[in-house]
Amino acid sequence: MFQKNVSLRALNTFGIDALAEKFAEVNSVSELSTIIEAQKDVFILSGGSNILLTKNIEKPVVFLNIKGIDIIERNDSHVLVKAQAGENWHEFVCWCLSHDFGGLENLSLIPGNVGTSPMQNIGAYGVEIKDCFENLEALEISTGRIKQFTAKECAFGYRESVFKNDLKGKYIILNVTFKLSTSSHQIKADYGAIKDQLASDGVLSPSIQDISKAVIAIRKSKLPDPKEIGNSGSFFKNPVISATHFSKIKAAHPEVPYYTVTEDAIKVPAGWLVEKCGFKGKRFGDAGVHKKQALVLVNYNRAKGADILDLAKNIQTEVSRQFEIDLDMEVNII
Numbered sequence: 592m593f594q595k596n597v598s599l600r601a602l603n604t605f606g607i608d609a610l611a612e613k614f615a616e617v618n619s620v621s622e623l624s625t626i627i628e629a630q631k632d633v634f635i636l637s638g639g640s641n642i643l644l645t646k647n648i649e650k651p652v653v654f655l656n657i658k659g660i661d662i663i664e665r666n667d668s669h670v671l672v673k674a675q676a677g678e679n680w681h682e683f684v685c686w687c688l689s690h691d692f693g694g695l696e697n698l699s700l701i702p703g704n705v706g707t708s709p710m711q712n713i714g715a716y717g718v719e720i721k722d723c724f725e726n727l728e729a730l731e732i733s734t735g736r737i738k739q740f741t742a743k744e745c746a747f748g749y750r751e752s753v754f755k756n757d758l759k760g761k762y763i764i765l766n767v768t769f770k771l772s773t774s775s776h777q778i779k780a781d782y783g784a785i786k787d788q789l790a791s792d793g794v795l796s797p798s799i800q801d802i803s804k805a806v807i808a809i810r811k812s813k814l815p816d817p818k819e820i821g822n823s824g825s826f827f828k829n830p831v832i833s834a835t836h837f838s839k840i841k842a843a844h845p846e847v848p849y850y851t852v853t854e855d856a857i858k859v860p861a862g863w864l865v866e867k868c869g870f871k872g873k874r875f876g877d878a879g880v881h882k883k884q885a886l887v888l889v890n891y892n893r894a895k896g897a898d899i900l901d902l903a904k905n906i907q908t909e910v911s912r913q914f915e916i917d918l919d920m921e922v923n924i925i
C-alpha cells in the first residue's frame with residue numbers, strides 16, 4: 592500500500608523537496624479507515640498549502656485525495672453544499688459561483704484544499720470560512736469513529752480552530768458543509784482593495800461573480816502563484832498589540848496602517864512591519880521575501896525548508912528588535 596521515498600515537492604505549495612519515507616494516496620474514506628486502523632501514527636497531507644517541510648517525513652504520509660461535491664438541501668434562500676476534503680479550494684469556489692451560490696466569493700484563489708480550510712479558518716477580504724460554515728465531519732484517529740463538528744465545536748478564531756489547538760493531530764477532516772445563499776446574495780465589497788478594483792473595472796452594482804473577479808485580480812497583482820514561485824501565502828499572522836504600544840509606533844511612523852479590534856487591541860499588518868525592517872523583495876540564496884507583499888516568504892527554486900525557516904527567524908528577530916513585537920508564524924513548521 593505504501594510507496595517508499597517519494598518526493599513531496601509537487602505536493603507542498605512551497606515546492607520544498609522533502610521525502611516521504613512511506614507514502615500512500617487515499618481516494619475514499621474506507622481506504623483511509625483501513626490505513627488508520629493498521630497505523631495510527633501517520634502524517635496527513637492534503638493541499639500542502641500551509642506547511643513548511645524542514646526535513647524528510649519518517650511517519651507514513653497519507654495523501655488525502657477524496658473528491659466530491661454534493662448539494663444536501665436547497666430552498667429559495669439557501670443551499671447546503673458538502674465538499675470532500677480533497678477538493679481544490681479555488682475549484683470549489685468556482686463551482687459554487689457557476690451555480691450562483693453566494694458566500695465564498697471573497698475567498699477566491701486561496702491555495703489549498705477544502706479539508707484544510709477549517710483548520711486555520713481561512714480568510715481574506717473581509718470574509719472567513721466560519722461565516723458560511725455549517726458543519727464538518729472528521730475521523731477520530733484513535734477510535735476510527737466519524738464525528739460531526741458544529742462551528743462552535745470548531746472554536747474558530749483568526750487563522751485558528753480547535754484542530755490547530757486542543758485537537759491537534761487527533762482528527763482527520765473528511766468533508767465540510769457550507770451554507771450558501773441562492774438568492775439575495777450579500778455582497779461584501781467594503782474592503783478597500785475590492786472597492787478600488789471594482790471602481791477601476793467600472794462595476795457599480797457587483798454580483799458575486801464580479802467580487803470573485805475583483806479578488807482574483809487583487810491576489811494576482813500582489814501574491815505569487817505557487818505554481819510559479821513556491822510560497823505558502825502569509826507566513827506570519829498580523830499581530831495584535833495594546834493601544835499604548837501602538838501609539839508609540841504611530842508616533843514614530845504616522846503612516847502605519849492598522850485595524851482597531853477593540854479599544855485596547857490594535858492589529859498591525861505584519862507585511863508593513865517586515866517591509867519597514869527592510870526585508871521586502873530581499874533574496875538570500877533561493878529563499879526570499881516577495882517583492883510585492885512582504886508577508887509572503889518564497890522559494891525561488893531549490894531552497895530547503897531550513898533556509899526559509901532561518902529567514903523567518905531573522906525577520907522575527909528584527910521585528911522584535913525594532914518594534915518590540917513577536918510575530919507568530921501562520922504556517923505549520925514540520
Ligand code: EPU
Nearest residue numbers: 715716717824825827828829848860862863866884885886
Ligand atoms: N502592507 C505593507 N507592505 C507589504 C504588505 C502589506 O505596507 O509588503 C500594508 C498594506 O499597504 C496594507 C496593509 O499592510 O495597508 C494590509 O495589507 P493587505 O491588504 O495585503 O493584507 P494583509 O493584512 O497583509 C491579510 C491576510 C491575507 C489576505 C489579506 C486580504 C493575514 C495573515 N493575511 O493580509 O491572507 O489575503 O489580508 O484580506 O491575515 C493568507 O493568509 O495566506 C493570506 C494571503
